[in-house]
Structure formats: C-alpha cells, structure tokens
Amino acid sequence: MIGKLNHVAIVVPDLAAASALYRNALGAAVTQPVPLPDHGVTTVFVELPNTKIELLHPLGEGSPVQKFLDGNPSGGMHHVCYEVEDIHAAIEHLVAEGARVLGDGKPRTGAHGLPVVFLHPKDFCGTLVELEEVAGARAASAG
Ligand code: CO
Numbered sequence: 001m002i003g004k005l006n007h008v009a010i011v012v013p014d015l016a017a018a019s020a021l022y023r024n025a026l027g028a029a030v031t032q033p034v035p036l037p038d039h040g041v042t043t044v045f046v047e048l049p050n051t052k053i054e055l056l057h058p059l060g061e062g063s064p065v066q067k068f069l070d071g072n073p074s075g076g077m078h079h080v081c082y083e084v085e086d087i088h089a090a091i092e093h094l095v096a097e098g099a100r101v102l103g104d105g106k107p108r109t110g111a112h113g114l115p116v117v118f119l120h121p122k123d124f125c126g127t128l129v130e131l132e133e134v135a136g137a138r139a140a141s142a143g
Pocket of ligand 1: 007009054079081111130
C-alpha cells in the first residue's frame with residue numbers, strides 16, 4: 001500500500017542553526033523557512049536526491065511539537081511520512097487492521113498542500129507515521 005518515503009521530520013530547537021548545519025556541514029539544498037500557522041510549526045525542507053528531511057520548529061501557542069521539544073531539548077526524530085495513492089482507502093484498510101488514526105480520523109491539508117493523516121505511534125513500533133496522498137504514489141514507487 002505505501003509507496004515512497006516522502007520525508008523524515010526532525011524537530012529542532014533552532015531552525016536557523018539546523019538549516020545552516022544541513023547546508024554547510026552536510027552540503028544539502030535547504031529551503032527558506034515556511035510558517036504553517038494551521039499546524040503550529042515552521043518548516044524547512046532539506047532536499048535530498050531520494051527524499052526530503054523536514055525540519056520542524058514550534059510556531060505559536062499550543063504547537064504540537066512544543067511538548068516534543070520540551071522532552072527532547074536538543075531536538076530529535078519526530079515522524080516518517082510515506083506516500084499513498086488513495087488516502088481514504090488507506091485509512092479504511094488501516095482501521096480494519098486495528099490501527100488508530102489521530103485526530104478526527106479524517107485527512108487534513110499537510111505541509112505540501114496535499115491530504116495527510118497521522119497514525120498512532122503505539123501502533124507502529126513507537127514511531128509517529130504520516131501518510132500523504134500523492135497522485136501516482138504507487139506507480140512511482142514501482143518505477
Ligand atoms: Co511531515
């Protein structure tokens with residue numbers, strides 16, 4: 001069902017420092033920060049040849065990543081995002097398999113303007129999993 005690894009998200013205490021680290025020490029292409037107030041985060045994308053790294057920093061009150069940062073002051077891996085071709089079919093399948101979809105269980109618009117859902121980390125080996133609907137996800141992963 002899942003296709004490509006779309007991104008790995010890392011929560012960072014200092015977005016400018018993390019961007020510079022990826023740009024200078026690791027020599028990666030790094031985007032400008034993009035504030036996403038609806039999600040309570042500011043994101044920077046690190047573009048790799050086969051996937052992306054999403055650097056996340058809390059934005060505003062009650063950011064979902066603030067608690068994570070409180071528990072992990074130097075930052076840490078937050079979630080992995082897999083592409084799916086049909087997010088509604090994926091949700092139906094996962095619920096039938098006993099997995100829990102976070103929130104109201106319905107897709108919302110994610111960082112790339114595409115529908116996403118998050119799956120309960122306790123159901124996936126202690127890792128928060130994001131699914132993103134990408135047209136042709138399966139065809140692309142097979143190619
Ligand atoms: Co993500």
